Amino acid sequence: MTKLIEYEEASAEVRAVYDDIRATRKTDYINNFWKALANHPPTLQRTWQTIKEVMTGPGELDPLVRELIYIAVSVTNGCDYCISSHTAAARAKGMNDAMFGELLAIVGTANMTNRLANGYKIPVDEQFQS
Amino acid sequence: MTKLIEYEEASAEVRAVYDDIRATRKTDYINNFWKALANHPPTLQRTWQTIKEVMTGPGELDPLVRELIYIAVSVTNGCDYCISSHTAAARAKGMNDAMFGELLAIVGTANMTNRLANGYKIPVDEQFQS
Amino acid sequence: MTKLIEYEEASAEVRAVYDDIRATRKTDYINNFWKALANHPPTLQRTWQTIKEVMTGPGELDPLVRELIYIAVSVTNGCDYCISSHTAAARAKGMNDAMFGELLAIVGTANMTNRLANGYKIPVDEQFQS
Amino acid sequence: MTKLIEYEEASAEVRAVYDDIRATRKTDYINNFWKALANHPPTLQRTWQTIKEVMTGPGELDPLVRELIYIAVSVTNGCDYCISSHTAAARAKGMNDAMFGELLAIVGTANMTNRLANGYKIPVDEQFQS
Amino acid sequence: MTKLIEYEEASAEVRAVYDDIRATRKTDYINNFWKALANHPPTLQRTWQTIKEVMTGPGELDPLVRELIYIAVSVTNGCDYCISSHTAAARAKGMNDAMFGELLAIVGTANMTNRLANGYKIPVDEQFQS
Amino acid sequence: MTKLIEYEEASAEVRAVYDDIRATRKTDYINNFWKALANHPPTLQRTWQTIKEVMTGPGELDPLVRELIYIAVSVTNGCDYCISSHTAAARAKGMNDAMFGELLAIVGTANMTNRLANGYKIPVDEQFQS
Structure with missing residues (x-):
């Protein structure tokens, strides 16, 4: 199973995405999907950007x-x-x-x-x- | 390629489905999907009934x-x-x-x-x- | 589109498969699937062997x-x-x-x-x- | 997970389908698939009717x-x-x-x-x- | 079939993507995929950005x-x-x-x-x- | 769930495949995939032969x-x-x-x-x- 990256152990670039997820969704909860994608920060960033635009833009x-x-x-x-x-x-x-x-x-x-x-x-x- | 069954050559049970398609959709046009399914009348009837209910019910x-x-x-x-x-x-x-x-x-x-x-x-x- | 390899231009190993297809199926006709696979002889051999066993064994x-x-x-x-x-x-x-x-x-x-x-x-x- | 609807709590229309499943299959057992579909009775009815005709007709x-x-x-x-x-x-x-x-x-x-x-x-x- | 949007008739934002495709790939040719996606500029931009990073980054x-x-x-x-x-x-x-x-x-x-x-x-x- | 066939209970033809897997992979471990396929020895043999050629040939x-x-x-x-x-x-x-x-x-x-x-x-x- 993929390691799930928690906020506390995340790099600055991952934290920035987590912060944007929280702000956009108005909740503190980060679901496992994002914590798994954080293993490859460029995929995390790209995927969140796409989901954000497509689903909430x-x-x-x-x-x-x-x-x-x-x-x-x-x-x-x-x-x-x-x-x-x-x-x-x-x-x-x-x-x-x-x-x-x-x-x-x-x-x-x-x-x-x-x-x-x-x-x-x-x-x-x-x-x-x- | 599957033979497309035209209204003129269709059996009574197939014509009944074609008539219902025309009445439901308010058009004379029967598209190829139904003309192909008419090769197996039970599939034509069941599929039309399902589509009619699910898509227009x-x-x-x-x-x-x-x-x-x-x-x-x-x-x-x-x-x-x-x-x-x-x-x-x-x-x-x-x-x-x-x-x-x-x-x-x-x-x-x-x-x-x-x-x-x-x-x-x-x-x-x-x-x-x- | 993939080049279709005809019997006349085929290598000996490809011809051997074509011959076996003809003998097994009791027809001279080699369909395009095999003529395309002949571009990679190991795939042709393995696939024919598998199909032959699974479908006619x-x-x-x-x-x-x-x-x-x-x-x-x-x-x-x-x-x-x-x-x-x-x-x-x-x-x-x-x-x-x-x-x-x-x-x-x-x-x-x-x-x-x-x-x-x-x-x-x-x-x-x-x-x-x- | 979807709630599984038991016979005892089911509506009359759902019970009618359950009864037909039991009679057709000559068993009292209703498997989870039907208990889940019972959450949307029209889907339960249509799907059972289709399965019954296609698989046992x-x-x-x-x-x-x-x-x-x-x-x-x-x-x-x-x-x-x-x-x-x-x-x-x-x-x-x-x-x-x-x-x-x-x-x-x-x-x-x-x-x-x-x-x-x-x-x-x-x-x-x-x-x-x- | 989807209309293919040529450079000449494209909006400024679409042209900017086409220009970047040409510069990145070192060719003038824009293939049909991008000309079709240009019907929805946000999809064109996002998809090109993703492909560019993932395939050439x-x-x-x-x-x-x-x-x-x-x-x-x-x-x-x-x-x-x-x-x-x-x-x-x-x-x-x-x-x-x-x-x-x-x-x-x-x-x-x-x-x-x-x-x-x-x-x-x-x-x-x-x-x-x- | 499919029964997993262990070496000790396997037939001679299945053991021969297991032995070849061990020799090819330089490990004693036989993973569950092969133990499950052993329920149908011809599929075990064909599949291992294919995987061996395609993945290690x-x-x-x-x-x-x-x-x-x-x-x-x-x-x-x-x-x-x-x-x-x-x-x-x-x-x-x-x-x-x-x-x-x-x-x-x-x-x-x-x-x-x-x-x-x-x-x-x-x-x-x-x-x-x-």
Whole structure:
């Protein structure tokens, strides 16, 4: 298992990212994902910068919709950590049980139809190509 | 390539599904996906019933959000047909270029972080387990 | 695109594999997969040896069932070449339209339930663990 | 973790599905998959209906072959729950150790050749396209 | 298909990225990937910044090894565009036919053993856990 | 869980593979992967033969690079056992923390760009096709 780097033992550059995570998320809690990425500071910095912009930056999709999309990918890939952390994040942003159920129903259905489309080798309709 | 079954040559049970697709979607156009599935009528019926309920039935997620989730899965799986058809559907429901850009940015980011979580074998935080 | 190595221009070691493919399959036709693998002879030899044993060697699963399993994997992965070649092989071994329809229905369903199991993070039942 | 809904606390519509599972499978045991899906009753109903038709309905593929196909998908996707539950189901339907060994050998081989086909970008043979 | 944004019609912020790609790669050619991403400038900027650092920045892995790793992922995912562009990049950095053959042999083998490990549900050895 | 076959209880053909693993790797330790595969001796033999040739046979890629490629695939597929065992193997061959960090950064990035290429349906540049 990867060593989790705590704030106290972290280098200055890692602490700076941790501080920004805390300020952006308005919580003292740093979750294990970041503590693991801190083993490679450039990855920690880049990944946090990307997540921060993509998930909390300005845009047309509201924060809850962004989390739903994130979960859809993580469920499809079977990433246990990502499903757990982003389900928690989505609930904190307002996802209730019914919404989670609908989300998984769509994710499951899309994974099913993806394979039907592959298996039947269906040509893309001309009107979907423009 | 799978034979695409046209309305004129379809059996009564297949025509019934085509009719319901037309009535539900308020269009005469039947896209290739359904014409291919018509080669196995039980799959056509079950899949249409599922898609109809999941994508257009009552629920808390609005129709555009459902399409975004659908695209997220299809992009992750690399299903060309499904990306094409559901991108068209999402645009018809109001997705603009900026929203599509944000969607793909999240999908790409989640696919990246999913692998960072896998590779570092990060244990799920206790507070994400409840 | 990878160069396809024809019999006439092939080295002796590649020809030996081509000859064995022809003898085993009782056909003169060498499909593109082997002509591409011939660019790296050790991979050609190893892969043909594996396929020959796994798909045509003695065993409890009959040849058609083996092809159905092969297609199930290829459809799940979205490998166009493998879906095409093994669908042809399965048809040659007796797969009819109804069987292909049932196969894809199961593959689609399993891909759906795999994601529901992931998304709900369902614990494995004790009785399935023995 | 998802709450598992027991029969005693379930709504009437959930109980109806549980009753049908018991009657169809001739066992009192309801496995965790269904107890988790019961958190979203429409998904429970739809998924059970699909599984019931696809895995136990009339068709040309025998029940054991259907389970082998199901396992092939679940192993390819790395879905732990689905591998566990359907391996148990396949064993109950007659799968022995040799058959399981052959199954995994084919699944492993197909996953390998899928990537060789992808990596070499092999064009589909004309005769596989009809 | 996504519109490809040419330099002449690009905004100032997109041109700045294109200029940096040209300077970094010492070529005037901008490949389609970037022209497509230019439809969403923040994604273009972030992605280029990430690729630039990860693929050409300082580090212990030499540039060719980085390309081989990139191809391994792209082949596993079946991403046609990425296989094509990074195979070209790897060849430009010194990959010969034998190395490409060895690379695909490893990628194929790992995809096979990944499924054998999944299917047999093999517990991680204690000594691999530290 | 699969039974792990120990040397003492193994058949002669399984022992022969175990002996070759020990001789090739210059260690008495047989890891769980092989003990699980021993349940199906032909798969054990074939898989060991393939791994031996691909990972330790003559070739242009050095042993550590081969392990990095192997990990890249395993991380992309989310195969916990394979990530664990090959990360240990790579460390034994000289991979340090910085190299592992760079490896995961590339794997994460490639998984991101694979989806951007899929989502935008980017046509392969003519110059990448030769």
